[in-house]
Amino acid sequence: MFQLIITPETALADEPLCIRATGLNPFQLVTLKASLTDEKGKLFQSRAFYKADEAGNIDLEQAAALGGDYMGIHPMGLFWSLKPVNPFRRLLKQDVINSPFYIQLDLYDSLLLEDSSKVQPKASRMIERWFSGPGLQRIPIREGRVRGAFFLPPGEGPFPGIIDLFGGIGGLIEFRASLLASRGFGVLALAYFAYEDLPSSLEEIDLEYFEEAANMLMHHPKIHKTGIGVISLCKGAEIGLAMAVHLEQVTATICINGTNAIHETQCKYRDLVIKPIPHQKEYTQIHVSGAINFRHIKGDPQADVNQQSILRVEKAQGHILFIVGEKDECLNSKVYAEQAMEQLRRNGKSNGTLLSYPGAGHLIEPPYSPLCFASWNPFFSRPLLWGGDSGYHAVAQEHSWKEIQKFFRCHLTPSSSKL
Known part of the structure; x- marks a missing residue:
């Protein structure tokens, strides 16, 4: 039978x-x-x-x-x-x-x-x-300006604290945060536009909002006080890198397929304003599937005459892990990460690591998730192209998920409690 x-x-x-x-x-x-x-x-x-x-x-x-x-x-x-x-x-x-x-x-x-x-x-x-293990708590967050969902594992803690940021789709995306929390981290899935009473679109990156979230997380009684981590994708990775540079609370940052500069929307932190590189819309391409290929419209930060939009990664006090898919059709993410790594090297810094995956696309997610080659975005009239070959993308997701957890455990756990 x-x-x-x-x-x-x-x-x-x-x-x-x-x-x-x-x-x-x-x-x-x-x-x-x-x-x-x-x-x-x-x-x-x-x-x-x-x-x-x-x-x-x-x-x-x-x-x-x-x-x-x-x-x-x-x-x-x-x-x-x-x-x-x-x-x-x-x-x-x-x-x-x-x-x-x-x-x-x-x-x-x-x-x-x-x-x-x-x-x-x-x-x-x-x-x-x-997407959640036994005893995992989901706590809706409406504290000050901060909006999101906090996932707390069972047990006394304290746990390594992480902020989870996604990109241009907006809203609140929780599946990665809940899985990480199921592996022993305290994770805040953070919304920053198109959610509840937050702005409906991203007109400006206000780093003080993200600082407020970081402080809230660090002050939680079950989170380690030595610093927090950030895991971020796409536009979120642009913000995550800015957080690594400007916020002392952030001691470990993972940027998945992001840029090394501020694009399209300006970034503000206290008296500092970082002007963005505008989109080069004349380079927009349409894939044979009908999806928009945005890979070439971001432009090269190194070509910016004043380079005022480039994030000064050498000022980051914590560790940074860049994860890139070499068949990312949304961003030229490998080049951006390589530029950031070179910037660190030029300034005598060794706190950056680059994981580059051949055949992987833009949306590198937890393992065994299916490749999303292209999908609709609420802010565009056509689907957006993400790229990737399914088999290679699967390998990247399985390997990077292990590296993500290893990175956070290494850099967010106080040395006195490490095994």
Whole structure:
């Protein structure tokens, strides 16, 4: 009898699974299919073709996919290769506390080259992928000007404190913060526009708002007082780097596919005003998919005559980790990170590290998340191109997630309590 065996069937979304099929005929060709419906009712699917061994078994840790959405040995390939049935959808978990993503895995006894809706699977399993661990608290934040959600692990603490910033989509995005908190960090998912009573669009970067959030986090009784971390993506990484430069509370900063200068909207901190590099809209390109390619419109900060927009990374007192995808089609992020690293070197600083991933796109997220090649943004009439090749992107996400946690544990944990 055909069987699908998934271990564990309930797990955090960043945990790998063991997937096996048994009871097949020797050397039988089969299809494994994954299906997920997000909280807005949009369907994501993936499939791969496998061949049973002489005993009629398939173990995804050892068996190579022969085709479908990926090829080769990829134990979690059915997850990171999920694609939206309707294009330009990004898989984003909204409610990270009360419900998981449910993913159905189906086993078919033949190669399904076309629509499988009329074919019944021979075995099925429903698995749960959670974004919060047992005992995790989500605390809505409306303190002073600060808006967001604070995730606190169970236990007495104190915990390393982190601010989590996303980019130009605005609003409040919580899935990365809740997963990090499930790994033992106190994480503030921070909104800074298009959320509650915050400005509907980003007209100016006011670093005093982010300083207020940093102070609030550091003063929490269960957070280490020695400094906080920032994890940031895209426009958020631009802000994260500015925080590293200007805010003494920030001692460890991760910038994922960001820039090394202020672009489009000015940055203000007390009496300091950093004028932005304007977008070069004449360089906007349309990808064959119909998505906008923004990679070339940001411009090169080094070409700015006065270079007043460049962030003075050499003034950062803490450590900075730059994470870049070499197939980022939104920003020329590798060049920006290399410029920042060179700026540190020229000034005799060694507090920067660069992780560069071939084939990875813009939206580098926790492991086993599917690649989002392009998606809609509420502020544009066309979808935006993010780029990336799914297999290489998956490798980048799995590796960088481990490095992210290692970096924060190293630089946010007081030395007296380190193992």
